[in-house]
Amino acid sequence: MIEAKRLSKHYGRTVAVDDLSFTVNPGRVTGFLGPNGAGKSTTMRMILGLDRPNGGDVLIDGQHYAGLKHPLRKVGALLDAKxxxxxxxxxxxLRWLAKSNRLPVSRVDEVLEMVGLTAVAGKRAGGFSLGMSQRLGVAGALLGDPEILLFDEPVNGLDPEGILWIRQLMHRLADDGRTVFVSSHxxxxxxxxxxxxxxxxxxxxxxxxxTEQFIHDATEDRVRVRSPQASRLRELLxxxxxxxxxxxxGxxxxxxxxxxxxxxxxxxxGIVLHELSPQRxxxxxxxxxxxxxxxDYHAHD
Incomplete structure (x- = not known):
């Protein structure tokens, strides 16, 4: 579980995060959404102890990230694929990451297999495409078999097969009872x-x-109808x-x-219908x- 309590962060006069409170529960995939500049990346950095809040607190199962003895065993994160x-x-x-957290070296090949990088495991990461770098970042997040996972834009650079793979992976992790927190545009x-x-x-x-309630509260369901007598139906409705x-x-x-x-x-x-379909x-x-x-920035035609 991740708990943010009245979390705030500012850079000079710029307020990045403002009195933000929320809970991310285990056993669910929780999406983290907001416009550009909303404070999502800053919030994730504060969860991981990379930025210090100016106010409030954020805890991982009741502890600060900095207090975790072997953090990769508790939290896995992908914030920057490169x-x-x-x-x-x-x-x-991955071996360097494993050694830093006293993880068995055998785990390295396991996660390389999980993310589909076994064939290129010996190649320089600097030559990887963005999609391959994303897969390597996911491997790093999974290395310690953690209970809590954070992903920031994990599908960037992935092809359709890769996007389906990461979606299914996150669902499996949540089904295992893990906390999965993912930011995406x-x-x-x-x-x-x-x-x-x-x-x-x-x-x-x-x-x-x-997600279902969010859509329900902010949108209106409608019905799509096609008929050769559309004008008459319009009058009746x-x-x-x-x-x-x-x-x-039309x-x-x-x-x-x-x-x-x-x-x-x-x-x-007596009006003939060619289509009658509810639209969510x-x-x-x-x-x-x-x-x-x-x-902050609106485009205009």
Missing amino acids: WVHPNRSARAH LLSEMAQTAQDLIVIGRGKLIAATT AGQALVADDAVD ALVVHGLAASVVGEVAAEN GSLEEAFMQLTKESV
């Missing part, structure tokens, strides 16, 4: 990966809830709901009515809605 001496091989880098991926969410903006907490046109194919998008009600109105009036709100829609006041 944090490897470029002239070291993947195997030499890929909202479509987080929608499939994270069961819980912590969302921040300008260093402040916006939401701490399940206009008094009960907001009806808009889908710009792509289907109707009905807000404020369940699909069953739309279907019943069509049936009662997306994580991207919910995120944009709830963080729009926390974005």
Whole structure:
């Protein structure tokens, strides 16, 4: 478990994290979301003792990271995939990490196999692609078989197969009862990966809830309808709901009515339907809605 209590960090007059409190529970994949500059990386660095907070506290199972005798046995982290001496091989880098935490050398080859780098274990890490570096970073995080794992943008540079692999890995780790805390800008991926969410903006907490509840609270479900009698159906529904046109194919998008009600109105009036499908709100829609006041830079057409 990770517990942040009124955590604050500022750099001169710039406030990076502002009175932030949250809990990351074991047995779940928890996504950490926020616009650029929201304070996510700073928060993760404070969890790992790399930055000292100006106020508040953050604990790992009731302890400070600095107080852990062999930290890799408790916490595994991937914050910067390129944090490897470029002239070291993947195997030499992991052996160095293992020795620093008194881990068995045999564990090095185990994690290299887990992340798919056995074939390039003897090659210089400086020649790795970003995707290969990400896999090496994950291997380092897994080296001590830790109970708690932190990943910052773990799918950067990975191909679709690699993205699926990291998603499944995080689910397996959570299913084992571990605490998995992952930051990412890929909202479509987080929608499939994270069961819980912590969302921040300008260093402040916006939401701490399940992914499903976050989407439900910030978006509106709607119904997509296609019919050769769309104009008539629009007239019938206009008094009960907001009806808009889908710009792509001219289907109707009905807000404020369940699909069953739309279907019943069509049936009662002899209207043929070619499509009647409920549309759930997306994580991207919910995120944009709830963080729009926390974005520092807006693009304009």
